[in-house]
Amino acid sequence: MAPLSRTNNSWFGRWWRSVDHVTLACVGVLIGFGYILMLAASPAVAVRIGASRNMFIFKQVMFLSIAGAxxxxxSMLSRKGLVRMGxxxxxxxxxxxALTLVHGMEIKGARRWIALPLMSVQxxxxxxxxxxxxxxxLLARRQANPRFPGLLLAGIGYGVILMLLKSQPDIGMLTVVTVVFVAQLFVDGLNLIFVAGVFGLLIAGGIGAYFLFPHVHSRVERFLHPGVGDHYQIDTALRAFGNGGLLGRGPGEGRVKDLLPDAHADFVFAVAGEEYGLLVCLFLVGIFGIIVVRTLLRLLREDDPYIILGTTGLVTGFGLQAFVNMASTLHLIPTKGMTLPFISYGGSSAMSVALTIGMMLALTRQRVGRSRLTRSLPEPAGTWKTVA
Structure with missing residues (x-):
């Protein structure tokens, strides 16, 4: 293909040669499965709530198309562009x-969404x-200039986010943001004693949430004690995996989508297990694993603190979200309403995950093709410059 040849020095040619094609292909596979599973799961849900049979399908086609874009x-942004976006x-x-606390939609006792004409945004x-x-x-700038209060500013930002998410309340999102923040601090060189202290605070926070928030208490109790409370959704999901077996019952032959209210969203992995079987589920797990592991391996060649810290935070959040969705569907952890990236229904989820992957690709593409021996050479035209 002439437009993508090594001599092509256009902006698209430079981007195509530097971007991680494997990760990009994996994202395409996940979006493809998002379409397939939405065709399988959403019509029954839409009919059950009295909406048009294809409502969720049409919306998700739009959401995933926007997410791909x-x-x-x-992924084409420069480093300065990513900093500004951050x-x-x-x-x-x-x-x-903060606006959701005043004008947000209240669903199941939580205010997390803002209603817009065509969709609700979280x-x-x-x-x-x-x-x-x-x-x-902030942390990378602090390494370059010890007097810069990067850690303090990051801590203040996290404190504001903590108070907002606690007030909604959204303990699951707060947990993800906290784990991402702690992972970045650990990679930044936080003393192991402080790391242990942070994990102690996380455990204490989890115990506090168990006693302070009724929905957290209920989910933990149902996870620890199978005989307590309503287990309809998780029992139905587990039966769906059993019915699917190794190869699945076949496209359109599943029954879990007719029984679960969130079959197109939080429990879409169960739909995949019933209709396409264990092998397809393992394939999806493998795709998520490739994205996470490949991104981490690319960091082994990096010595730029900003790239390492940014990519670590992004890939931690992406991997943790996928793990929480699949593990809660399989009843390995207490249930949590968290979407499966690019596969579950939801505009906010699809676009935020697309933003995450795009940032990861932008960060990891910077030094593709440049070895440590060539980093001291003058930058060619179009190469990103270091942020001051």
Whole structure:
């Protein structure tokens, strides 16, 4: 293909040669499965709530198309562009999350969504990638200039997010943001004693949430004591995996989508297990694993603190979200309403995950093709410059 030859020095040619094609292909596979599973799971859910049979399908086609475009566009950003996006995105997401406490939609006792004409937006979804990039810049700037209060500013930002998410309440999102923040601090060189102290605070916070928030208490109790409370959704999901077996019952032959209210969202992995079987489920796990492991392996060649810290935060949030969804569906952890990236229904989720992947690709593509021996050579035209 002539436009993509090594002599092509256009912006698209430089991007195509530097971007991680394997991760990009994996994202395409996940989006493809998102379409397939939405065709399988959403019509029954839509009919059950009295909506048009194809309502969720049409919306998800739009959401995933936008998500794919976001992934490509964001992966083309320069480092300065990512820093600006981190600052602006974090500020907007914090303001919008605060707005949910006043004008947000209340669903099941929580205010997490803002109603828009065509969709409901969960602003806290966008806090994960934007705050991770912002934190990475603050910590990297602190390494370059010890007098710069990067750690203090990052801590203040995290404290504001903590108070907002606790007030909604959204303990699951708060847990993800906290784990991402702690992972970045650990990679930044936080003393192991302090790391142990942070994990102690996390455990104490989890115990506090168990006693302070009724929905957290209920989910933990149902997980620890099978005879307590309503286990309809998780029991139905587990039966779906059993019915699917190794190869599945076949496309459209599943029954779990007719029984679960969130079969197209939180429990879409159960639909995949029933209709396509264990092998397809393992394939999906493998795709998520490839994205996470490949991204981490690419960091072994990096010595730029900003790239290492930013990518660590982004890949931690992405991998943790996928793990929580699949593990809660399999009853390995207490149930948590968290979507499966690119596969579950949801506009906010699809776009925030696309933002995360786009940022990861942008960060890891910077030094593709440049060895440690060539980093001291002059930068060719179009190469990103170091942020001051």
């Amino acid at each position: 976001i992934t490509i566009v964001v 600052f602006i995105g974090t500020a907007i997401a914090i303001a919008a999350t 602003p806290s979804e966008f806090l994960k990638p934007c705050f991770a990039v912002l934190t990475a810049w």
